[in-house]
Amino acid sequence: MKPLVINTTKGIKIKIRNFEMPDIRRVMEIEEESSLDGDSALYMELYEDWPAGFMVVENDDSVIGFVVLVLTLEGDGRIFALAVDLRYRGWGVGRVLLKLAFNTLRKRKIGFVRLEVRVSNQIAQRLYRSMGFIDVGFIPLYYKDGEGAVLMRKVL
Numbered sequence: 518m519k520p521l522v523i524n525t526t527k528g529i530k531i532k533i534r535n536f537e538m539p540d541i542r543r544v545m546e547i548e549e550e551s552s553l554d555g556d557s558a559l560y561m562e563l564y565e566d567w568p569a570g571f572m573v574v575e576n577d578d579s580v581i582g583f584v585v586l587v588l589t590l591e592g593d594g595r596i597f598a599l600a601v602d603l604r605y606r607g608w609g610v611g612r613v614l615l616k617l618a619f620n621t622l623r624k625r626k627i628g629f630v631r632l633e634v635r636v637s638n639q640i641a642q643r644l645y646r647s648m649g650f651i652d653v654g655f656i657p658l659y660y661k662d663g664e665g666a667v668l669m670r671k672v673l
């Protein structure tokens with residue numbers, strides 16, 4: 518994807534571009550403060566599997582968020598991770614990243630997208646429902662700390 522410069526609905530200017538290797542340090546910082554469960558080796562592996570599925574957001578030349586997409590064996594899309602730097606949450610960045618994720622999957626003629634989200638993560642669940650996801654299941658003990666996940670799915 519060509520880098521995209523846009524203003525979010527809440528008025529901050531961001532640049533979205535494909536992930537590059539030097540971004541990994543910032544990506545891992547944001548993922549750690551976001552209580553996601555990945556590790557850098559896994560992120561790099563997913564990037565190598567599908568580079569166009571890993572996008573980062575910049576504000577003033579610094580990475581403030583990212584989304585990682587995966588193609589499942591069943592031929593669906595999966596949002597493996599989505600996170601925004603704590604200091605930039607609530608400015609519409611997450612919503613922009615999701616829209617871009619949907620478009621990226623549609624270009625690959627993918628019909629469905631799914632994701633897992635912590636049961637306690639009401640903010641993300643609200644965002645996903647407002648973008649057309651519906652709850653389709655529950656996975657107990659999904660996260661390393663024992664928390665369960667809500668499984669959500671959306672038609673693209």
Ligand SMILES: CC(C)(COP(=O)(O)OP(=O)(O)OC[C@H]1O[C@@H](n2cnc3c(N)ncnc32)[C@H](O)[C@@H]1OP(=O)(O)O)[C@@H](O)C(=O)NCCC(=O)NCCS
Pocket residue numbers: 551598599600601602605606607608609610611612613632633634635638640641643644647
């Ligand atoms: C989920 C997350 C990516 C959203 O990113 P964001 O840039 O803050 O999201 P946006 O500003 O686009 O807000 C989108 C919606 O999220 C909800 N939301 C965002 N911040 C909120 C807050 N502080 N309180 C309540 N709802 C909130 C609202 O529904 C909002 O929609 P609205 O602005 O139309 O009301 C971000 O909160 C995050 O990184 N969380 C930690 C990681 C995570 O939970 N990832 C998803 C795991 S599957």
